[in-house]
Amino acid sequence: MFFPEYRARRLRRNDTMRRMVRETHLRVDDLIYPMFSAFGKNIKKEIVSMPGIFQQSIEHIVAEAREVHALGIPAVILFGIPETKDAVGQDAYSETGIIQETIRAIKAAVPELTVITDVCLCEYTDHGHCGVIKNGDVDNDATLQLLAAEALSHARAGADIVAPSDMMDGRVAAIREILDANDFSHIPIMSYAVKYASAYYGPFRDAAESTPQFGDRRSYQMDPANRREAFREAALDVQECADFLMVKPALAYLDILRDIKERFDLPLVAYNVSGEYSMIKAAAAKGWIDEERVMMETLLGMKRAGADLIITYHAKDAAKVLNR
Template sequence: MYFPEYRARRLRRNENIRRMVRETHLRVDDLIYPMFSAFGKGIKKEIPSMPGIYQQSIENIVAEAREVYELGIPAVILFGIPECKDAMGQDAYSETGIIQETIRAIKAEVPELTVITDVCMCEYTDHGHCGVIKDGDVDNDETLKLLAAEALSHARAGADIVAPSDMMDGRVAAIREILDANGFKNLPVMSYAVKYASAYYGPFRDAAESTPQFGDRRSYQMDPANRVEALREAELDVQECADFLMVKPALAYLDILRDLKERFNLPLVAYNVSGEYSMIKAAAAKGWIDGERVMMETLLGMKRAGADLIITYHAKEAARVLKK
């Protein structure tokens, strides 16, 4: 039987050779862990649709932040669940808001852990939308003022990076302007540059208690059918001086990750969202898949598509696997 001169299996024949020629690598340094900080004391409430992920009061957030740091994970991203919500989401930009207090507590106890903050209004408004409502829709330009105030309050509390996730037009520029004007020229902005109106967010909305009370978010988040629009959105954020670009969700949008990687030279972040996490957990609990292997293959696929960093609820598990 005739064989071609080159046999691809030669480079797959044992683990050492496979390691030597491996093209894509997932590292603990690539991981960012999301955390949900809740107002109150003694709170550690598991999210039913996200096994192993909790709403936690600040003292428990700090304890988990220490665990994250000891695993070698470089950063967390914080989401807040305030005591009270109102139409203007005032807790989002209050100097004593839930996230501002959480930042201070983490930086006091685990100062070397990088703290990223989600900058948005949906967790803080009683209507669940990402900004100021006028005539039944989010008013873009009025919302920019609140987002800028929120980002500045996070910076003053000690955040290392702010991450606007609202998808308002011009929000990166508004945040950059207010940070620069107040002595935070060196604080990076991690933009949710390409954020789709996705069904994969369902478990997150349970976790953050941010389900819209009317309508949906399709007037400001992107249509899942669109690809070229993603390049336009990312280009605008580059022009407005974003320091990182993010694609959310990741798993169904690997083509978008690759597009942005080939077009722009900023660090690229993939958000491995709640629905992606929950599907793996549910299938593993049923015994239908090897949860650990599917988790690692999924994260590696995001890296292969072009992600430099991955926000993932799997971060602690993945870090333990990588340390084996």
């Protein structure tokens, strides 16, 4: 039996050789850690469906922000649980809202940590939808005004990047306009450009207390069956001056990550969402998988598919592995 001259196993022979020819690299600098800030004092409540992730009051958020920074993770993204909710999510754009106060506290304690803020209304509305309700559905254009006000309030509080996740048409342009008009032209927009109406978000809704009280979000989030629509959504956000594009979820949409990477040259973010995190945690708790190896392989797969950055609840654990 004659083998070809090239033998692929030659370059897999030992760890040093494998590292030398490795094509894809995951770095601590690629990670963004999500945090849930809750109104009140002395709150640190573990989210049952997301082991290791907590709803926390500001003093605990600040302590964890210091830990995140010490691990070398460059950025956090903030979600808020306000004291009260109402039909138009007023806490979202209040100068003294939960996220605005959290931004100030983190930037005072850890100024080098980049603070990204989720810009949406679902965490702040009593109906759990991402905008103003008219005739049983979210009114796109009425919602844009509130999202713009929310983004501006975050910038005024000290946010480094704003990240609209609502999937309203035209929201990137509305946010860019209001930021530029108020001397915040330097604040980048990280757009949830391609966000699918996914069942993988289930645990997040426990964390953010944002489950819709009626209907669902399929009239504004994308159909999981659609691929070409993702190109149109991303192109619109590029035209409206987004600075980052995001694909959410990541694991079941690696093909979309690759598609967007090949078509656009903006930095690409993958959101490794709550359901993806919880599945690994649950299987590991059962002893069915090696948690560390599956976690790292999953994140590496997102990088290989084209992600430049990954928002992930695994960020601290992954950073500890990478820092060894």
